[in-house]
Structures are given as structure tokens and as C-alpha cells.
Amino acid sequence: MKKLPVLFLCLAFLYIYVNCEDSGEFEDEEEDVSEVESKQQEPDSPPREKPVYSPPVLSTPVYFADHFESPELFEKKWILSRSKKDDAESTISKYDGLWAVEEPKTSALKGDLALILKSKAKHHAVSSALKRPFEFNDDPLVVQYEVKFEEGQECGGAYIKLLSKCNDNVDLSKFNDKSPYTIMFGPDKCGNDHKLHFIFRHKNPLTGVYEEKHAKKPSANIDTYFSDKKTHLYTLVVKPDNSYAIYVDQYEVSRGSLLEDFTPPVNPSKEIVDPDDKKPDDWDDRERIRDPDAVKPEDWDETEPEMIDDVDATKPAGWLDDEPELIPDPAAEKPSDWDEDMDGEWEAPLINNPRCASAPGCGAWKVPQIKNPKYKGKWEVPMIDNPNYKGKWSPRTIPNPDYFEDNQPFRMSPIGAIGLELWSMSNDIVFDNFIITTSKQTADEYAKQTWSIKHSEEASDSAGGFMQSVVDATHERPWLWAVIVVVVVLPIVLIVAYCCLSSKGEDRKAGERKKMDARTADDEVDDDENEEYGEEAEGPKEGGDSEYVGNYDSAEKKVTKRTKSDLESKPDQD
Incomplete structure (x- = not known):
């Protein structure tokens, strides 16, 4: 009775398998017929209607938000750069890349406008001031926006820069790659190098010089975000306790500390190597040396060869001295297109001599070589431990004159504007639904009204929606493959194996009963x-x-x- 549940599962699985196998062709034919009938009944069936876009509504004040309602509002809010890039050729130094506020070609929502980078192989720069500067005091910084590579991405970035508030009269029309920023965040790719930047500029409290600090790489695989042509949501959260978290599509892909997970580190080392320390002339750091007292033995003969002829060897009986090991193939024929003027005289290819197959050998017999028992080789002075060894020398360390300790790197330069300063070898990069706030919950509510709806529509429109979602999920969380194997594949394998073994056992027992009962x-x-x-x-x-x-x-x-x-x-x- 204990086997009944397992046997029931076995029978159910086999029943489904057999019925699928037997009825597969019939079902395919039925589907084909139904498709033809449906096409005949509905020859001009319209495609599925896209949902109409509804602008998001914010319930709490934020520092910045833009869902690109119209081109007119974009022109009032955003400023195109008229600057030039200093280190670029004059033909491409201008920030003359085209921007447009329009509905994307593959928009999931009807009437949903976005900011689109339209031209490739050009420099682009556009920026917009915050409603009020963000001061790094007691509230977290939450930055969120959407990116979609409609044509994929070959080489280029889609990151944003949170521009530092230097003074009250910042001219955003001069925004360029040298403009000071506080944080740079977002995706970037060139070739096979896929990145998700989080860079912040830290001010040295001693010198006042700013230095870029780069966060560690995300733990998740982000490659597909550049090629799947779907809308992805990028979120950065930086907290006053110096912790940070990065999310893509509301899944955490990286987490760390501003003090511990950045290169170079915020705080320098307390000690450094003394640049003036030199190794003493009498410092001996050789662990082993050649024995100065060693003398080559008088009986050491370096002239003896390593190998000598075996004087006891004799030629095996039946050795065919006059037969070569290889002979021309008698069955070979000269190709019909062989030109002796161009190809030279034709010769048949060589094959193994069949007469040598039954003989111990063919050709001239040579005395075999053996190891020379008198061989010693070239004498070398043996190595011994160095009695004067002092260990490996290394320069001494001294207190770092440039050392400082900043335990609050979160206290960054205030942010006054948001900007996109980009170069791309792909066009039609879609940006949408920017928000800068102090609450992750506010950003999530904003995403629920924007990205979540868009994401659901894109998932339902894609071919093989369910399987594609599973594949996408495993890209973001590779450990799901182990769950799929344990939950789905392994039970099926065990059931099939159990059924096969049980059926063989029952057949054997039935045979025994037939003889004995x-x-x-x-x-x-x-x-x-x-x-x-x-x-x-x-x-x-x-x-x-x-x-x-x-x-x-x-x-x-x-x-x-x-x-x-x-x-x-x-x-x-x-």
C-alpha cells in the first residue's frame, strides 16, 4: 500500500506522456485546422489594443520628477548643452547629438512619451535643475529612472550625472564632461564590458581635491539589459549610515558601504612605504648559495656519453634488410588533372610495406641505445644554506603624511541638477520617469504607476512570455536554475526511474508466481x-x-x- 501514491504518480505521468505522444500529430492537425478556420472567419482581426498611458501622480514632495508629458514642457525644463568636449576632434567635439520627446517606436503604452537619444556617434548633453538642492544631511538619497535600448547597445552609456551645486548661477548650457558632479549612476557598455556605474566624488579634507570613488561590480549578471530591448528600472539608494544599495527592475543587484566597497578607498592608509629607505649594501637576501668549499671529485668523468650502444644486442632473425618500411601505393593512379609542368613529376603516395607486417623489422638494422652506467654529466657546485642570509628586504613604513579619517563620506557635495552627458554608437535610447527623492517607498509608488505597467505589457507581448520570464529571472538570479532542477527535473527523473525499476521487478515476480502458484x-x-x-x-x-x-x-x-x-x-x- 505504501507504493500506491508513487505508482499513481508514475501512471499519471506515463498516461500524460503516452497521450501526448499519441495525440500530438492529431492535436497539431486540429490546431492547424482551427487556425485556418479562425483566419477564414476573422480575416482582418486587429492586433491587441495597447493600454492608454496615464500620467503618474505623486502624493509626496520630491526633489525632481519628470515623466516627459510633452515636448513643450521638456524645452522649458531641460537645457541642451552648447559646449564642446575638450579632448575630442573638432569634427565631433560639439554636443550636437539630437534629443526628442516622443513616443518610442516599440512603446508598450499608447501615448507614453519619453526622452530619446536619437543620433549615434555623436556627443549628447542635456540637463535640468532640481526643484531645490539636495543636501546630504539626515535623509537618504533615492535616484530612479528607466532606460530602454530599442536598437540594443554596441558601445556607449546610459548613465546620469547628479551635478554638484557650486553656486547659484550655474549655466547649464555649458554642461560638459568636465562639469563637476557628485554622483554618476547607470549602465554603460563597450564590447563585452558591461558595467553598472556608481561613482561618487569625494573631497579630500586636507587638500580640498576631489577624487572619484568607484563601487564594486554588481553580483548579478547585467548583460541582457543591453540586448533584450526591454525597459529596465535603475534605482540607487544611499543612506546617512554610509550604506548603499542598487536595484535593477526592483531586484537588488549590489549592496555595500561607502567606506569599504569603493576603489580607491575613501580613507588612505595610516602608514606608507618610506620612499627614502634603501636596501643596505651588505644586506644578503639569498637563501641558498653555492658551496664555496666544494671540489669536483677526481674520478668525475664528464666525457662519458649519456647513451651507448647495447653490445649484447643482436639483429632479430627474419629482419628484412633489403625491404623499405614504406613503398609507393601500387593502387594509386595519377589524377587526370595533374599537370607535370605546373605540379612536377607525379609520385604515388607511400604506404606501409605489407612484407614488413609479419617480419620483426625492415630496412637497415641499427644497434639499440641503452643508458650509460658511467655517465655523470657536467659537474656543478652544490647548493647550501646561506649562513649570511638576513631575510627578504623590504622598505620600512612610516606614518602617512597625507592620512585623514573621514567617517562620514555620505556628506557629499550638494546636488543642484541632473544631467545626461553621453556618447553612444547606438541610437534610440529611451529615458523616462526620472525621480529624485528621500524615500524608497515613494520611488516604488512612482514605479508602480509607470514602469510596472510597462514591464507587464512588454512581458505579455514578448514571444514565449512565460518561458522568457523564467529565462530573464535566471539571468537576474542564477541560483534559480538549482531550484528548477530540484523541484522540476529531479522528481521527473526519480519517477521515471522508479517506474522502470518497479515494472521490471513486478514482471520478474509475476514470472515466478506463474511457475509456483x-x-x-x-x-x-x-x-x-x-x-x-x-x-x-x-x-x-x-x-x-x-x-x-x-x-x-x-x-x-x-x-x-x-x-x-x-x-x-x-x-x-x-
């Missing part, structure tokens, strides 16, 4: 069969559930009882 009442033997095996055959025993067939043996003076299976399998035994 008594004849049951269901086994029928007619009267002719009884007469064939003896006139004194017995019928069914009274009070029993087994039927026997008797055969009188005159030699043994007894009746032999047999089951029907015995009669069928061994009718001529008696």
Missing part, C-alpha cells in the same frame, strides 16, 4: 484435456479454491497433481 478456479480445462492426461483425473476439490488435473502414474502408484499452467507448459512430460 496453484491453479485458480478461473483457470479452465476442458474435458478433452483431462482425458488426454488420464482417465482418473480429479475435479475441483470440495471446499477449495484451486482446481487440479490428476494423472495416474502406474509405476509410482499415485496421482500427480498439476495446475493448468503446468499442463500448458509441459504437456509431454508424462
Whole structure:
């Protein structure tokens, strides 16, 4: 009884498998017929209607938000750069890349406008001031926006810069790559190098010089975000306790500390190597040296060769001295297109001499070589431990004159504007739904009204929506493959294996029972069969559930009882 649930699962699995196998062709034909009929009934069936875009509504004040409602509002809010890039050629130094506020070509929502980078192989720069500067005091910084590579991405960035508030009269029309920023965040790719930047500029409290600090790489695989042509949501959260977290599509891909997970580190080392320290002339750092007292032994002969002829060797009997190991192939023929003027004289390819197959060898016999017992090779002075060894020398360390300790790197330069300063070898990069706030919950509510709807529509429009979602999920969380194997694949393998082993075992037991079991009442033997095996055959025993067939043996003076299976399998035994 314990096997019944497992057997039931086995039977159910096999039933589904067999029915799928048997009815697959029929179902395919039915689908084909239904498709033809549906096409005949609805020849001009319209595509699925896209949902109409609804602008998001913010319930709390934020430092910045833009969902690009119209081109007119964009022109009032954003400023195109008229600057030039200093280290670029004059033909491409201008920030003359085109921007447009329009509905993307593959928009998931009807009427949803976005900011689109339109031209490739050009410099682009555009920026917008915050409603009020963000001061790094007691509130977290939460930055969030969407990116979609409609044409994929070959080489270029889609990151944002949170521009530092230097003074009240910042001219955003001069925004360029040298403009001071506080944080740079977002995706970037060139070739096979896929990045998700989080860089902040830290001010040295001693010198006042700013230095870029780069966060560690995300733990998740971000490659598909540049090629799947879907809208992805990028979120950065930086907290006053110096912790940070990065999310893509609301899944955490990186987490760390401003003090511990950046290169170079915020705080320099307390000690440094003394640049003026030099190794003393008498410092001996050789662990082993050649023995100065060693002398080559008088009997050391360096002239003896390593290998010598084996004087005891003799040529094997039957060695064919006059037969070469290789001979021209007698079956080979000169190709019909062989030109001796161009290709030279034709020669048949060589093959192994068949006469050498049964002989110990062919050709000129040579005495084999053996190791020379007198060989010693070139004498070398042996190595010994260096009695003057002082260890490996390294320069001493001294207190770092530039050392400082900043335990609050979160106190960054105030942010006054947001900007995109980009170069890309791909066009149609879509940016949308920027928000800068102090609450992750506010950013999530904003995403729920924007990105979440868009994401659901893109998932339903993609071919193989469910399987594609599974694949996408495993890209973001590779450990899901282990879950799929354990939950789905492994049970199926175990069920099939159990069914196969159980069926073999049952067949074997059934065979044994067929030989050993008594004849049951269901086994029928007619009267002719009884007469064939003896006139004194017995019928069914009274009070029993087994039927026997008797055969009188005159030699043994007894009746032999047999089951029907015995009669069928061994009718001529008696």
C-alpha cells in the first residue's frame, strides 16, 4: 500500500506522456485546422489594443520628477548643452547629438512619451535643475529612472550625472564632461564590458581635491539589459549610515558601504612605504648559495656519453634488410588533372610495406641505445644554506603624511541638477520617469504607476512570455536554475526511474508466481484435456479454491497433481 501514491504518480505521468505522444500529430492537425478556420472567419482581426498611458501622480514632495508629458514642457525644463568636449576632434567635439520627446517606436503604452537619444556617434548633453538642492544631511538619497535600448547597445552609456551645486548661477548650457558632479549612476557598455556605474566624488579634507570613488561590480549578471530591448528600472539608494544599495527592475543587484566597497578607498592608509629607505649594501637576501668549499671529485668523468650502444644486442632473425618500411601505393593512379609542368613529376603516395607486417623489422638494422652506467654529466657546485642570509628586504613604513579619517563620506557635495552627458554608437535610447527623492517607498509608488505597467505589457507581448520570464529571472538570479532542477527535473527523473525499476521487478515476480502458484478456479480445462492426461483425473476439490488435473502414474502408484499452467507448459512430460 505504501507504493500506491508513487505508482499513481508514475501512471499519471506515463498516461500524460503516452497521450501526448499519441495525440500530438492529431492535436497539431486540429490546431492547424482551427487556425485556418479562425483566419477564414476573422480575416482582418486587429492586433491587441495597447493600454492608454496615464500620467503618474505623486502624493509626496520630491526633489525632481519628470515623466516627459510633452515636448513643450521638456524645452522649458531641460537645457541642451552648447559646449564642446575638450579632448575630442573638432569634427565631433560639439554636443550636437539630437534629443526628442516622443513616443518610442516599440512603446508598450499608447501615448507614453519619453526622452530619446536619437543620433549615434555623436556627443549628447542635456540637463535640468532640481526643484531645490539636495543636501546630504539626515535623509537618504533615492535616484530612479528607466532606460530602454530599442536598437540594443554596441558601445556607449546610459548613465546620469547628479551635478554638484557650486553656486547659484550655474549655466547649464555649458554642461560638459568636465562639469563637476557628485554622483554618476547607470549602465554603460563597450564590447563585452558591461558595467553598472556608481561613482561618487569625494573631497579630500586636507587638500580640498576631489577624487572619484568607484563601487564594486554588481553580483548579478547585467548583460541582457543591453540586448533584450526591454525597459529596465535603475534605482540607487544611499543612506546617512554610509550604506548603499542598487536595484535593477526592483531586484537588488549590489549592496555595500561607502567606506569599504569603493576603489580607491575613501580613507588612505595610516602608514606608507618610506620612499627614502634603501636596501643596505651588505644586506644578503639569498637563501641558498653555492658551496664555496666544494671540489669536483677526481674520478668525475664528464666525457662519458649519456647513451651507448647495447653490445649484447643482436639483429632479430627474419629482419628484412633489403625491404623499405614504406613503398609507393601500387593502387594509386595519377589524377587526370595533374599537370607535370605546373605540379612536377607525379609520385604515388607511400604506404606501409605489407612484407614488413609479419617480419620483426625492415630496412637497415641499427644497434639499440641503452643508458650509460658511467655517465655523470657536467659537474656543478652544490647548493647550501646561506649562513649570511638576513631575510627578504623590504622598505620600512612610516606614518602617512597625507592620512585623514573621514567617517562620514555620505556628506557629499550638494546636488543642484541632473544631467545626461553621453556618447553612444547606438541610437534610440529611451529615458523616462526620472525621480529624485528621500524615500524608497515613494520611488516604488512612482514605479508602480509607470514602469510596472510597462514591464507587464512588454512581458505579455514578448514571444514565449512565460518561458522568457523564467529565462530573464535566471539571468537576474542564477541560483534559480538549482531550484528548477530540484523541484522540476529531479522528481521527473526519480519517477521515471522508479517506474522502470518497479515494472521490471513486478514482471520478474509475476514470472515466478506463474511457475509456483496453484491453479485458480478461473483457470479452465476442458474435458478433452483431462482425458488426454488420464482417465482418473480429479475435479475441483470440495471446499477449495484451486482446481487440479490428476494423472495416474502406474509405476509410482499415485496421482500427480498439476495446475493448468503446468499442463500448458509441459504437456509431454508424462
